[in-house]
Amino acid sequence: MDYDVVIAGGSVAGLLCAREIASKNHSVLVIEEDSELGTPEHCGGVVSIPAMDDLGIIPMRATLDNKIRSARIVAPSGKNFTLDARPQQVIVLDRREFDKQIAHQAQVKGAEIRVKSSLREITKEGVRTSDGEIKCKIVVDARGVTSLVQKDRTGTLQSAQYEIFADWIDKERIEVYLDQEKYPGFFAWVIPTRRDEAKIGVAGKGINPALAIEEFLKSKGKYSTIRKIFAPIWVKGPIKEFVTGNVVTIGDAAGQAKPTTAGGIYSSGVGGILAGNAISKFLESGNKSKLLEYQKEWHEKFGKEFENMLxxxxxxxxxxxxxxxxxxxxxxxxxxxxxxxxxxxxxxxxxxxxxxxxxxxxxxxxxxxxxxxxxxxx
Ligand SMILES: Cc1cc2nc3c(=O)[nH]c(=O)nc-3n(C[C@H](O)[C@H](O)[C@H](O)COP(=O)(O)OP(=O)(O)OC[C@H]3O[C@@H](n4cnc5c(N)ncnc54)[C@H](O)[C@@H]3O)c2cc1C
Structure with a gap:
């Protein structure tokens, strides 16, 4: 056996899972197909401090982009209301740095991480990767929405997110624009990252996100783009089986992002931690039923809330x-x-x-x- 566990996907869920497994002294390898962890960033980075505490992470200076004071929600007519976000301690993370911070935590505990290494196939003995065969006892699928799209296309919405410079951005206020004609079933968003800088996004059923975001930005005023990403988001809730045989699915790959906002740093991260604990218990006892504890515990924490979100x-x-x-x-x-x-x-x-x-x-x-x-x- 080369490793006890191989994890495909080096993002929040995969890296937190690796951290937990390594901290129990089991051997674990994370393979990430991109050439740099956290990049390309496909996330708004909005999260709460209590959620970070739960994930066991204190954001570092390089990881924390911004603190949010309020959220403005705008109706199609332009009528809007503003919520005070301070009691909920909302922050904006730099995911490029945040993923590296978790990777460091996992490395310190003894995990091994390889970038530019991609899962090709799950085999009887482990995995076939772009670097060859690797034998392991457990394979963890943490490949994000990509993994889900291969199984079910019906739960995704197309999104676009641009990072921009503009002088009309309020540094401390998130904005959400509802419009069922422009963004059916979702919304447009403005997430300020620092002074005069923000992530602007749109998603919706059946829309052309590139056109929708250009239209939205035109309505806001003058701006310069510094980065563009297009990515699917999953809004259909958790998949039925998190564990099948020796394969454990975690994070967005298991549908653990919120069906309302597609936010998944917290709920997918918790999925990684719970799976890591359950896998460690299985490795120590040889008892397969220990793996299933992960699904039970995730549902105990998020099941009811996700049902309500759906x-x-x-x-x-x-x-x-x-x-x-x-x-x-x-x-x-x-x-x-x-x-x-x-x-x-x-x-x-x-x-x-x-x-x-x-x-x-x-x-x-x-x-x-x-x-x-x-x-x-x-
Ligand atoms: C536009 C956008 C904005 C978002 N904004 C927010 C937000 O503000 N707050 C929030 O909480 N959530 C947000 N999310 C969701 C959040 O990004 C995800 O829920 C979270 O990153 C899920 O983590 P994950 O580890 O499960 O998967 P991912 O972060 O998707 O990571 C999967 C990893 O697997 C790798 N991979 C894929 N295939 C392979 C393979 N074959 N072999 C090896 N590696 C592979 C990928 O390169 C990637 O690094 C947003 C998502 C999008 C698309």
Missing amino acids: LARSLLERLDNKSIDGIFESITPKMLDEISKEGSFDFHTTSVAKLLGVRGSVKAIQAILGNELRRLLN
């Missing part, structure tokens, strides 16, 4: 622009205050339910959404 997604997909504008008309300062103070960035469906459950002019919407809305509100 419900919220199916409700929002059915709202047209007029209904969204109607909801915005009915939101009161008291509701915003409550959401700002009591809401959670990582478990946010209670806040979504509060916004959708508003009374008055949106009675008609409640009639359309019916039982599903009531389930979300309960």
Whole structure:
């Protein structure tokens, strides 16, 4: 046996999984097909400090791009509201540096990492890679959405994200633009990274993201692009089986990104940690049922919230622009205050339910959404 475990995919889930396995003194190799960890960055980097604590990471100076004070949500009509993000301790990470920070943690514990090495096939004895055959007891699939797209194309939306310079960016405010005609089932976003610099993105069902983002930017004002990425995001929730035989699937490859926002640093990272612990227990006991503990524990932590997110997604997909504008008309300062103070960035469906459950002019919407809305509100 060359290694106890080979992990395909050297990003947040794969590297955290490697860190846990190596810390229990098992041999683990991470192979990453790109030539540099964290690059190309395909992430907004928005995450909460409590989530970072849970992942066992204190962001370093090079890793932390920005601290967010507020979030502005804009309706198709232009009407908008602003939430105070300070109680939720939201930050923006530089994923290029962040992934290297986790890689360093894994390396210190004893993991081995290889870049420009790609998984070609899972074999009976281990894996076939671009560098040849490697024998191992467990293979971990941490290849992100790429892995999922090969199995199921129906849960992805196309996204575009540009890094830009512009003087109209508010350094401390994230902006989200809802418009079911321009970004069906999703939204456009502005994530400030530093003064006059931001990541601007769009995603939506059936859209041409390149055209949609150009249109969005044109509406904002003058800018210069410094980086462009196009990537699929997964919004269909977790796959059925995280563990099949000696293959353990983690992170985005297991559908562990939020169905509402496609944010997955936290929930995919936790997937990597739980899988790493379960794999270590299996290696120590030889008992295969230990591997299944990973799926059970991930669902105990995120299962209910992800079910609600899927419900919220199916409700929002059915709202047209007029209904969204109607909801915005009915939101009161008291509701915003409550959401700002009591809401959670990582478990946010209670806040979504509060916004959708508003009374008055949106009675008609409640009639359309019916039982599903009531389930979300309960
Ligand atoms: C535009 C965009 C914006 C986002 N913004 C946010 C955000 O603000 N906050 C947030 O929490 N989440 C965000 N996400 C989601 C977040 O990036 C992912 O949930 C997270 O990175 C998942 O980590 P992962 O390790 O599971 O997979 P990934 O980060 O996708 O990593 C998979 C790795 O596997 C490698 N790989 C693929 N195939 C192979 C192979 N055959 N062999 C070896 N290696 C391979 C890839 O090169 C990659 O490095 C965003 C995603 C996108 C696309």
